[in-house]
Amino acid sequence: MDVIGRTWDWLTTAAHWSGTDGVWHRLGEHLFLTAVCLLIACAIALPVAVLLGHLGKGGALAVNLSNAGRAVPTFAVLVLLLLSPLGTHGSWPTIIALVLFAIPPVLTNAYVGMRGVDRDMVEAARGMGMTGGQVMARVELPLAFPLIVTGVRSAAVQVVATTTLAALPGGGGLGRVITAGFRLTDTAQVVAGALLVAVLALLVEGAFVLLQRRLDPLRVRARAVRTPA
Amino acid sequence: MAGQNCLIANDWFCGEYVRTRGQELTDATLQHVGITLVSVAIGLLVAFPLALLARRWRTFEGPVxxxxxxxxxxxxxxxxxLLVPVFGLSAAVVVTGLVLYSLTILVRNILAGLAAVPEEAREAARGMGYGPIRLLFGVELPLAxxxxxxxxxxxxxxxxxxTTVGAIIGYxxxxxxxxxxxxxxxxxxxLTASVLCVALAVAADLLLLFVQRLLTPWARTGRRAVNRRAAEEAVVV
Known part of the structure; x- marks a missing residue:
């Protein structure tokens, strides 16, 4: 298991972590790209999904979008955007390609979450005189929250893994560690790069699981009720 | 000559490109289909025993x-x-990677499908004297x-x-x-290669949907008479 030893050596060499090609810089780029893409994707997909789910319309759109998202290769979208006039605008081709990649899981899960809310609850809320907006904000959204976060979480993990593709046309992120290792036929460096991305993905997954527990409206309320007693 | 111009002008759409590089496009498409087909087939062959293993011994489910x-x-x-040092620069690298990715989806779905088989159907089959293997292939799999x-x-x-990412090693x-x-x-x-790739994915999806409908005639809902559907179901069981 020589590779493991050499990977460890690569990771513990301080020179590999500093500088423009260093791990810290690439990690920063990777996190920045992931966060920006995820935020934009959520800003676009969540309002649309919540509204469509509330109105009960566009189910076919939500399902087909997630299927279409899977069929379109992100790599091809990235290259197409690079060759378009947008290609001269720094990281924008990468960001747009990843946003397009992240929208389907966010949108579909949020939509399914909103539709999955017990119709009896919605009817009861309406019977109590709540307006459409109140039903959405106080009943449907809290109940759909777990699935909404699940969608964002799976999108986040996929974006972390897929951001590496930005390295193919020479963009930033941890993918550069991998492509550089591949070019130098340095297996240890490729393994180190893959390991870094996988660990980052698992950390992001863990962070979302924690966030989901902390922020789930129903759990928060349950805690609030329990505490004074 | 007008056709030549779009190659010189580097247009997005170019009929001349498709005409002159037809062979190249066909070869690439065939390689794409081949890699996908082999990967999914091997993925299915590996995922199936894994799913059965995870179902039979619950301790395996978490790790799998x-x-x-x-x-x-x-x-x-x-x-x-990472797979290049193992296989060298060959299609086996891409196929192995794709098989590993497909396992996640396939194992989960096979497990979910088998878990959704109604207990009554199992009981009935056992009552009719079905052994575990006949139960699996005759009752559980069709329902899954x-x-x-x-x-x-x-x-x-x-x-x-x-499969497109396999381009980094030329496959x-x-x-x-x-x-x-x-x-x-x-x-x-x-653009031409990207569009062909999406078309390939859509075609594969539709083909599998068609196969699914052939395999599960009882699931087709329509204006079909109830007794006819009952008859169909009887044939399948």
Missing amino acids: LGMTTILYTVPSLAMFS VPALMAGLRIATVSTVSL GGLGNLVYEGMRSYFKAQV
Whole structure:
């Protein structure tokens, strides 16, 4: 298991972590790209999904979008955007390609979450005189929250893994560690790069699981009720 | 001469490109289909025993699902680069990577499909003297077909799309043309290959949907008379 030893050596060499090609810089780029893409994707997909789910319309759109998202290769979208006039605008081709990649899981899960809310609850809320907006904000959204976060979480993990593709046309992120290792036929460096991305993905997954527990409206309320007693 | 101009002007749409590079496009498409087909077939052959193992011995379920999930977080770029020392620069690298990715989706769906089989159906089969193997192939698998096919469709479509990344080692099917087009700034080549790739994914999805309908005639809902449907169901059982 020589590779493991050499990977460890690569990771513990301080020179590999500093500088423009260093791990810290690439990690920063990777996190920045992931966060920006995820935020934009959520800003676009969540309002649309919540509204469509509330109105009960566009189910076919939500399902087909997630299927279409899977069929379109992100790599091809990235290259197409690079060759378009947008290609001269720094990281924008990468960001747009990843946003397009992240929208389907966010949108579909949020939509399914909103539709999955017990119709009896919605009817009861309406019977109590709540307006459409109140039903959405106080009943449907809290109940759909777990699935909404699940969608964002799976999108986040996929974006972390897929951001590496930005390295193919020479963009930033941890993918550069991998492509550089591949070019130098340095297996240890490729393994180190893959390991870094996988660990980052698992950390992001863990962070979302924690966030989901902390922020789930129903759990928060349950805690609030329990505490004074 | 008008056709030649679009190659010189580097237009996105170029009929002349499709005409003159027809052979190249066909070869890339065939490689793409071949890689996808072999990957999904091997994926299914590996996922099936894994799912059965996870179902038979519950202690395996956590590790099997955990392993396949972790495999999914390995970026495709890294996966292919990592497998090069093992297989050399060959299609086996891409196929192995794609098989590993497909496992996540396939194992989960096979397990979900088998778990959704109604206990009554199992009991009835056992009561009729079905052994475990006949129960699996005669009752449980046919009932799990919808979930299994749903998983197979997702896995196939993802595989078609991920095959493109194989271009980094020269075995990416249509991805090779996208990669070359990126380097030489050849717009028509990138667009044509991308569109073909999406078309391939859609075609594979529709084909599998058709197969699913053939395999599960009882699931077809329509204006069909109830007794006819009952008759169909009887034939299947």
